[in-house]
Amino acid sequence: MPTGRATVLIAAAGAAIAMWLISDWAPPAVLARVDSGLYVLAPCVAAGSAAWAARSSSGRQRLAWLCMLFGLIGWTIGAASVVRFEAFWSGHTLSTAQTWTFVLFPIGFGAAVLLFPTGLTRRYLGRFLLDATIVAGSFFLVFWLVVMDEVYRAAGPGEGLTQMLPAVYAAMEIAVVTLALLLVVRGPSDQRATLTLLTVGLVGVILSDGVYTYISVHGAYAHGSLVDTGWIAGMFLIAIAALSSRQPTAPAPKVRTESAWASVWLPGITAVLVVLAATTEPVADLTSRPVLVLGACLALAIFARQFLAISDNQRLLREAAAQALRDPLTGVGNYTLFNDRLTEAMLRRERDGVPVAVMVLDLNDFKLVNDSYGHPAGDRLLRLVGDRISEVVRPADTVARLGGDEFAVVMAGDIEDAQRIARRVAGAFGASFVVDGHELAIRPSAGFAFADADGCAVSTEALLKQADNAMYSAKWAGSGGLHVYTADMASVRVDRELFRTTGVPERSGSTVLTLLSELRRAVQRSELTLVYQPQFRLQTGDLVGFEALVRWPQPDGTVLMPGDFLPMVRRNGMMDEVTDLVLRKACVDAARWQAAGIHASVAVNLFAPLLAHATAPGRAAAALSASGLPPSSLTVEITEHMVLGDLEQTREVLRQLRERQIRVAIDDFGTGYSTLSYLRELPCDELKLDPEFIAPVLIDPTAAAVVRAVVGLAQVLGITTVAEGVENAHTAAWLRQHGCDIAQGYFYGRPITFDGVIDRFGPAPCVTPATAPASAKSN
Template identity: 35%
Template sequence: MVPARGRWWLRAAFGLGTVLLIIQSAAVFPAGRAWLEANLGFRTVVQDGIYLLAAGLVLARALLVRQDRGAWLLMAGGLAFYAAGTVYWVAVLAHISPTPYPSVSDFMWLAYYPFAYAAVLRLLRARESRIRLSSWLDGVIAAACAAAYASVVFLGGVTVDSFGSGLTMLVSIAYPMADIVLAGVLLGSWALSNWRLDRVWTLLLTGMGINTTANGLRMLQTTSGVYTPSGWVDVLWAVALALIAAAAWRCPGAGAQQRPARAMVGMLLPAVLAWASMLLLVSDSWRHRGLSVISGGLAATAITGAIVRMLLTVRTVEKLSDARRQARTDDLTGLPNRRRFLEILRRELPEGDGGAPMAVAIIDLDRFKEINDSFGHDLGDRLLQMVAARLTEAVGDDGELARLGGDEFGVIMRDADTAGAQKIALGLLTALRRPFDLDQIELHVDASIGVAVHPDHGADHSMLLRQAGNAMYAAKNDHRGVALATGEADDVAGRQRLTTLEELRVGLDRGELTLHYQPQMHLASGTVTGVEALVRWEHPRRGLVFPDVFLPLAEHAGLMGRLTLQVLDIALAQCRDWRAAGLHLVVAVNLSASNLQDTTLPGHVADALSRYDVPPAALHLEVTEEILMRDAARATAVLAELRAMGVRLAVDDYGTGYSSLAYLHALPVDDLKLDRAFVTHCDSDPRSAAIVKSTVELAHNLGMRMIAEGVESEAALDRLREWGCDLVQGYHLSRPQSADRFTAWLDERYPRRGAEAEIALH
């Protein structure tokens, strides 16, 4: 016995039990048996003491420890009957010849079994609040197999005639049947506990199992006429009682700290038990002696349970396989997902620099967020499905396509070197640029594709993907469509880009945006009538950051709407302050193409004008020709609503995009703003001069004003004045400046105008 920690009397009781067990064990040797036979009184004390001490220890545990109290009370009751039967046998029945059968001791010993069943099942219920079907089947298999073998031991060679009649027959049948059931309960309970082996459970099941084994040995020895009192069977009974008492006094928390058996144990043990049952049937057939009905039925039950368990396992494996597949498949498109993509890439990527070439491409749809926001997620999902189908067709059997998340796809291109990978990527881009028909809406989709080749751009999958991602961002920023990774510099740039994006998010929260203003001069009057607001970012560590660094990131990350509203607020607040100081200037603010897909924009503009008490005519909004590549109808509706409010509208960077006269005629705009590429050299380049002059005439013929940007010399200014250009801006007048510096600059060069002059200029 293992003495429990804590109470002194408990340690003393376990110590006494250990001594009694040693004495009982010594009786198996001739010298020890002779001494005990010479001292019958002492042998009686030893034998009775072991049974009574075990029952008392379990009862004390049940009374003093609350956890699992009901189970241990039941076990104490069973052991009490067992001890009482033994004491009565030793004290009374052992001295009667012939010994009465059945006797009071038999009924007390039999009373142990129902208490033992109930105790084991109560402990099982406490440990397993919910038992799975597979565990139930394991329990049936284990219980039936154990009971089948026990029945062979306890019922072997026994006939109905050997039991006698009446009460004698009932008691004689009850013993083996009780042990058969107990064997099934013990092994079945272990199976139902999911084959767990915590210390309490192990000690209890082992102790009760040894007790059942000892009963079987006693029956075999009695049948064979070789049973010897105080022999090994008695020692096994004593050991069984010791283990049960030790299980009761294990640490109360030990039973709760159960650890599941290893998966192999849970899989192998039911199979082993089923094979054992089959072996029982087959071996008996070889001996030409049929099993008893009970033994055969139990073995058949175990085998049937094993068959059902196997079918359940097959079904479970299929479910696990489906779950594994679903965990690696994108639900929307049916393509492999990021996890599966990485698994394939790791598996197929050559080790080191050897092996066939391989390339990876990252595909990101341009402006997909705007499509989702404009037309809804249902249409966006359908578009992704159509994109997936088109890319699958384009990739074919030469690569592996996956959806990595959102509007991002990945392609593994086998046997593709740099030239081959670029060719494949261009083919993918061409396929995507064909229009998609969705609910009578024809959408033109563009994409940015980054390509990285192994081993030139990375020796492992992580580096290769990072390089491909960086190349994709480079393609997006430069509007190249397809970009090839260039090496470590891309990796550094990628980290810098992500860092910048996160800092921009924080900067927007902290109000770190600021505006610089570049004057616009009215050529006919020579007066500065307005300014263009140009956004800058006052980074806390990097200083003034120019828009070409962060605007593409903001566009890609969906931050343009928020950024534009902040710029609008800053510009209108400054316009209000200038007007209060007598400077009635028009402020021009740039809108991105994505802003014009937001149907709530006119409401935000109206709210801002009202909040800062600025008249609509004092605000100019500039848009680029990029809107022609988007949903032109939606953009036109937004522009018309803004113009109806009294806000003037201009097409910025005219001449660098589609420059479609049809769209120009349809768009509700007031001004054309010619790109600096034509204006800068209009005084020296005849072709530039012709373009500028004709564009001025076009604007006037359409009822629009002409604004020339990029004026860098007096000669260019003179030519623009000569051709009738309305407004000009450029470095020749002034570089963009902060509001304070611009105000000082304006006061030095131009007199302040009144509201009447401002209105006349419009």
């Protein structure tokens, strides 16, 4: 029979039996026999239901129902003994010493209640048991004053211990029902119905036991009275609880007992009951030895409970104070803790001469994660970043989140050790972060500043400002990484909030909103212009192509470079429009110079996250179609150190571009941490070596060996190598000697406009390398 139907049937039968017993319709002899049968049948039904519940459960819940079954079997044996004795020995009841199996019921019930998965943690178990002891002790003291004191006084010589057994049994039952009541009000909602039914059933049994004890004191007891209704109904309720219980599908939530209202009102109610019961009893009863012992034990329990409450309150205050200094999202310190630790370290420097260092980190292009994958993904990334930084610092160092995507580390001690830790923190971002299945290659811009033991006095604010300026120097340089503060950084005024909002420095007479409006109009009116840096084949000196570089001309005649406005483009969702504009103009210009006899391709930088969009190949094809430029004359450059979230989708987009005969190049190779994995993961035709990667080849044997290895690896893979930022003939000769294919830089020519391309490389092109100052930098 399904459990639902069995539950309904038991409930209906119990209600009908209760009405029949209460109505007194049957003759007393018949009523006594039926009542005696139900007295044994009801616990049998409850035991069978508990056995079914144990078979249908697992873990702690199964063990709880097995303990309940153990207690119900004890109660059933005791009930059968009572009925058998009354049937064969002229209606006399068993003595209390012969009904010991009833004691198994509260033992099994109590163990079951404690074993139910209610989420009670070990930390609160002692407090919970003390609550139960106080409430149970109070109820038992009331029960003693009202009922058991008469049993105790009526006991003859030598019968004191025997007559105390009902008191012990009653105490155990009261303790168990108290545990159940506390768990009902504190336990999880999915267990509350089962615990409530069990508690109500137990209360019914306990009430009948109390009335039975009182009747036994004042006269003989026989089955068939209203007392039996509580026993029978209680057992049926326990059976219904067992049949309606369900195995929880999730772990029970942790219970915080200090927040449970039962901790406040339940002990108070029991104290009131004790006082009321005491007012109805004579002084002699209140001064009897059992009452004095019970009262002393109850007072001791209350004292211990108050001691635990005070300890818990102090612990909660400490936890609240600690949480007030922690960032709730990442778990690292917040700005308050950072400021306190930095101030403390600076005071220690003044007192004991211990050096102090500060590292400030800002995540590059973090806004893209929020825009592409949502703010919850961004929050998860911040938690991973906080964990990764915490893993590589020393135990004495303080990691804090200053706000947004900015973190900081306070370090005290040897400056060289602090710099080593700072480099280790920056290097920890070499491995990608996996968020919701997306692999995110996030790099920080980091600044490092220190105050050594023998240096001049410096304030806490000044040291933080130095680290901040160094961080913005790294961000402004475009390469990220770790920058150590130097004095020349103090001369450059950086508006922190303006940079965080737009990514551009403050201009006289221009607010952020004004500058953003001007940029939007420039994009809409196609006012952004392109210049082209020539690229030459190293072995022959032939012109092979141009890299398109975007510029923003200003009304005052100045020109903003990409680093001046592209951060604002990215942060304000205009990258699609700018990309389409650059693609369109570059393809049109390349088609025009090819028509003029200049056989050179054009390379366009694409914002790497755009390559995760399936529309990228179509947009490039549309620009080619509108201009008439052959697809093989267009190279799409992806910046290696930018965020490449969905590598699988990016790989598919690049494959489609190459299927359309559009070439793919990985730009800025050597500045990021995942370059070799990108060579394995991403299909490409060209590898552009970053200027910082090739600059030291003439003076650093290690750097030269690394570049030779990369060029050799590219040759094996069939990938063309392009050296950027070549500034002198010696570097060009070294690259030519070691197999590099193409070069660009100031040694070969500065970026020029379209008209400059026609003038210089027209029908009679001049390919003689242009000289340039050794300090010039490639743009």
